[in-house]
Amino acid sequence: MKPFVNQDFPTVGVEQEYHLIDPQSGDTRPCVDAVLGAVDDDLRQRVSYELYTTVLESQSQVCRTIDELAADVADTRRRLARACEKVGSRLAAAGSHPFADWRNMPIVNSAHYKWVCEQCQYIARRLLSFGLHVHVGMRSVEHAMYVMNEMRRWLYPLAALAANSPYYEGALTGLQSTRLHLFGAMPRSHMPPYFETFDALERFYEKLAAAGDVTAPGDLWWMIRPQPPLGTVEIRALDLPTDSRRLCALAAVCQAAMDVYQDRFEAGAEPSALNDAYLEQNRFQAMRFALDGKLIEPESGEVVSTRRYIERLFEMIETKCEQLGSTEYLATARRIMKEGPESQWQVRRCEELGGYLRALELDIAARTVA
Numbered sequence: 001m002k003p004f005v006n007q008d009f010p011t012v013g014v015e016q017e018y019h020l021i022d023p024q025s026g027d028t029r030p031c032v033d034a035v036l037g038a039v040d041d042d043l044r045q046r047v048s049y050e051l052y053t054t055v056l057e058s059q060s061q062v063c064r065t066i067d068e069l070a071a072d073v074a075d076t077r078r079r080l081a082r083a084c085e086k087v088g089s090r091l092a093a094a095g096s097h098p099f100a101d102w103r104n105m106p107i108v109n110s111a112h113y114k115w116v117c118e119q120c121q122y123i124a125r126r127l128l129s130f131g132l133h134v135h136v137g138m139r140s141v142e143h144a145m146y147v148m149n150e151m152r153r154w155l156y157p158l159a160a161l162a163a164n165s166p167y168y169e170g171a172l173t174g175l176q177s178t179r180l181h182l183f184g185a186m187p188r189s190h191m192p193p194y195f196e197t198f199d200a201l202e203r204f205y206e207k208l209a210a211a212g213d214v215t216a217p218g219d220l221w222w223m224i225r226p227q228p229p230l231g232t233v234e235i236r237a238l239d240l241p242t243d244s245r246r247l248c249a250l251a252a253v254c255q256a257a258m259d260v261y262q263d264r265f266e267a268g269a270e271p272s273a274l275n276d277a278y279l280e281q282n283r284f285q286a287m288r289f290a291l292d293g294k295l296i297e298p299e300s301g302e303v304v305s306t307r308r309y310i311e312r313l314f315e316m317i318e319t320k321c322e323q324l325g326s327t328e329y330l331a332t333a334r335r336i337m338k339e340g341p342e343s344q345w346q347v348r349r350c351e352e353l354g355g356y357l358r359a360l361e362l363d364i365a366a367r368t369v370a
Contacts, residue, residue, distance in 0.1 A: 001202055001217050004144065005231035007137030010259040010324070012069055012251055013060045013232070016240055017130040018080070018368075019097055020054050023090045026361035028054040028100045031089050032108075038083040043076065051113055051127060053106045056080070056091075062137075066252045066326040073244050081369045093368040094346070095130055095165030095179040095239030098357040102128040102169075115215060123186055129165060129179035132240045134251050135232035136258040139266075141198045144226045144233050146265040147258050149194050152274055153298050154257060155223045155237040157310045160286035160293065161333065162250055163341040164239035167350075170357060176290035176343040179239050180283065183221075187213065191279050192222040194271070201226070233258060242342055242367045245332055252329035256317035259324070274298040290341045307337055 020029050030053035039047055046059045058076050063069040081091045105128060107113055117124045138144040163176035175181055183189050188208075195201040208214045217228075223237040235254050241247040278296040285293035285306065293306045314330060321330045339345075346360060353359040 001205065002229045004138075004141035004198065004226070004228040006140050007231040008139065009064060009137055010255055010262065011062050011064055011135075011137035011232075012066065012255040013062045013135045014069065014073065014247065014251055015060075015133040015135075016058050016073075016076075016093065016247075017050055017132075018056050018058070018240070019092050019094075019100075019130055020056060020084060020089045021092050021097075021361060021365060023085075023088065023362075023365075026099075026358040026365075028097055028105065029089050030054050030106045031087055032056050034087040035080070035083050035089060038086040040079055040083075043079055046076070047080070049108045049110065049113075051107060051116065051124070053108055054100075055130065065324065066248050066255065066329050069251055070244070070248045073247060077244060077369050090362075090365040091368055092361065092365040093130070093240050093242050094342070094364050095163070095177060096168050096182075097128060098167035098346075098350075098361055099170040100128060102126045112215070120186060127182050127186065128168075129182045130240045131179065131183070131236060132162065132238040132247060132250065134235045134238070134254040135227060135230060136235075136255050137232055138226075138258075139262055141226070141228065143262045143265050145195060145198055145201070146271060147233050147261045148192065148224050148226060149271050149274070150261045150264075151224055151233070151235070151258060152191055152279060153272070154313055155191065155235065156279070156282040156286040157295060157306060157313065158235070158250065158253065159237040159239070159283075160290045160306050161253075161310060161336055161341060162238035162241060162246075163286070163290040163343040164241060164346070166343040166346050167357065167360075172347065175287050176341060177239050177287045180237075180287040184283070184287075186221055188219070189221045190223060190283065191276070192220075192224060193276070194274070196271075198226065198228075239342075242364050243370070244368075246336060246342065249329045249332035249336060252321065252324075252326040253313065253317065253333050256320040256324055256326060256330070257313060260317055260320050272299050275301070290343060291337065310337060
């Protein structure tokens with residue numbers, strides 16, 4: 001693995017996995033090459049392929065504040081939407097497409113994605129889902145490893161807050177985050193084990209490489225992982241929000257929480273002993289019930305409602321949000337708690353549309369750039 005690049009500020013950046021659709025039918029369109037060709041030159045270096053030719057990924061600028069991130073996300077979505085329009089497509093942001101058939105999705109013609117499909121077969125080919133990744137700058141690799149362990153207790157509660165994929169293959173799945181189910185079938189895609197040091201993680205990676213399980217550090221697809229060349233810890237547990245204001249609220253919570261744990265590490269706090277079985281059960285609760293479930297506190301074993309558990313996180317980060325200038329985004333996160341996740345918005349909206357999933361998908365596209 002490459003050396004860790006220390007960051008002297010908890011910078012924040014996001015990656016978004018959009019899907020591309022037909023503007024009339026809402027069907028997915030395998031037109032990523034055409035869209036990339038229509039993107040403005042200065043944005044082209046921040047957009048890239050994902051597994052399918054119906055998917056486009058964007059990377060934000062590295063930002064110090066959530067206000068900066070909000071401006072970047074809004075501008076990027078508008079510009080990508082214009083590029084899509086030029087080639088007869090539309091941009092959509094959600095955790096899943098409500099009715100597309102993954103069997104008809106062309107795979108990007110690259111050596112890496114061919115390896116992924118060869119290695120994982122059906123599991124990879126049906127992975128038609130779309131996430132939000134949040135990066136926060138870390139002061140050192142030691143800070144990063146401490147933060148990665150501590151944040152494990154909050155990842156599935158945050159996934160509940162971000163749930164936005166209730167439909168898949170034309171069916172209401174009964175899951176609030178179908179994406180968590182689909183992605184969770186991949187190897188190395190749940191919670192990482194506890195690593196005391198980065199050296200221990202590197203030794204683990206070397207074993208996987210020797211066994212042929214990975215080809216590069218990016219094949220560690222955990223819910224959270226260090227990114228040494230960027231000097232960040234990356235959270236990968238979240239469905240992609242349709243509403244960019246919700247995206248920024250989630251990013252604000254992640255930035256503040258991770259910086260709280262950096263402060264605690266510097267103050268000499270010992271790492272928490274988290275129960276892996278409780279963490280895994282919390283994954284199911286988030287995937288199935290989102291904010292309406294119950295979670296097991298992974299250190300104490302206390303059973304608590306998901307909303308109350310997340311409120312504890314909000315209370316923990318209030319002062320840090322003030323320091324980082326993101327208090328209004330924390331207020332938005334609290335509104336999400338009251339209003340419910342976007343998975344529930346999708347279901348309500350679909351009912352209003354008479355159950356017509358194509359109309360829902362077109363509404364999702366409109367909401368993406370609203």
